[in-house]
Amino acid sequence: MALHDGRVVIVTGAAGGIGREHALEFARQGAQVVVNDLGPAEAVVEEITAMGGRAVANHDDVSDWDAAGSLVQTALDEFGDLHVLVNNAGILRDKMFVNMDVDMWDAVMKVHLRGTFCPTKHAVAHWRAKAKAGERVHHPRVINTSSPSGLYGNVGQSNYGAAKAAIAAFTVILADELARLDITVNAIAPSALTGMTAGLHDYVEKMKEIKATTGFDAGSPANIAPLVVWLASEEAADITGRVFNVKGGAISVAETWTAGPGVEQWERWDPAQLGAVVPKLVADARPNSDGSGKPRAESR
Template sequence: MTGLCSGRVVIVTGAGRGLGRAHALAFAAEGAKVVVNDLGVGLDGTGSGTGPAQQVVDEITASGGEAVAHAADIATTDGAASLIATALDTYGRLDTLVNNAGFLRDRMLVNLDEDDWDAVMRVHLKGHFLPLKHATAHWRAETKAGRTPEARVINTSSGAGLLGSVGQGNYSAAKAGIIGLTLVAAAETARYGVQINAIAPAARTRMTEHTFADTMAAPTGAAFDAMAPENVSPLVVWLGSTASAGVTGRVFETEAGRITVMHGWRPGPTVDKGARWTPTEAGAATLTLLATSEPPHPAYGAH
């Protein structure tokens, strides 16, 4: 490895398994000291335990790296504050935050309970907001003290947040919200030396193995496992390093060996009457605009 993150202190949430685990190990391999956060919950967010986080810490230390476990709920103010405090108290600094924690409660909209909506929004969207809030408050204080950091945040969205996904209304809404949060936070915190980007990864994890069972099975004897979560981590590590200077407010889709810069919402065909439309006129003008615009990509699972 190149030591790309040597001396940096990195927090990864939801790092006990899947993508988070892969990110934590990749950062450690590049010389970072890692705070491994994981609440140890099941796929649906129930239960808890310190085992997954500590297992990743043990893997890192066994390889000669430095890491510490954190098992509090980062979707609470106290849990998020203690996450940042763990980095500062253990290593004396914080350089990079990777927001990754999440779980699924998939239902079609007519069967989606309010509790399932709230739980998924809480862990994904609030679980991004609170660590981000406490981390950027620290970096703002550092800047005001004359120590402007080279801070990095990588948020985790999804193709479901970009295009929608049938049966995942709660998850899609939360992941779309993370993109909006990323864009606002990047604009607000640039003055404090903070760069904030988002990724929309695709990989084989607990959250995707049932959805993509036919296409995401680990290959037998193949030289390259296209769906391994480790394929996503190199981009995350680079974004979390000082080498990514100047890159902020961007969304990247990443899968296997592919990296795509997502362009997001931008103005398409437009018409301006210069006065108020009648409903019939507005409809006719809209149909004309749609005839010259690109059709939207279908939501995942749409037929």
């Protein structure tokens, strides 16, 4: 029996890249898939039907409130239910901050952050209504898409990184809020060669080198799908509120912000005191990570 026999899955931004691979792998695992994208989602639907699966294309804008509701309704109308929502849709508007305009900022926030909120809100409303009606919700899942840029930072992506960091926080908070409904919420921070990363010369060259020396296509977006498909399955019932780094054959848990070295006194601090305190705290703390999640001192 496949992991998702009889289950219904929505994948946003699924016409190409990582989203396409999600949709195909869910179909291989028995799911009925709503392939959402503003672009030509029909090609992915054809691939799924050619392998004997069931899928439908949907072109609703996930960042539009009513359209996101229509997206969820498409799953219900076409397949009779919804079990999994994968929020994958995204865009880039990379620019150094001093050259970034407000439209670049707003566009990225709209697609990534609002485009995660709107479908999730409609999906959760459906699952909550079923639970209140006494119907068993069959392992509902939300899988969000963060990024190493949001977790660890990347020059030239203050808009994208801020949106992806917010999605990671959204994931952790929502997991706690929805636990009573047995809805799990997790996220991935993927790295792969797609249209969105084609301009990252050093990364592209590194992936080519790995493939040439090992034979493994570490940059393929197909490497991301297995973890997402597993997190969306019944087997992952005890995993929630987590963000996973995934690239090539590597999977790791991204650990959230934690309180590091600190001091405390039972009176208000005088700013004049802090010159002898704060530099030592920073010196004792772990360094910020580089783009791969390793402490910057280790990557030099």
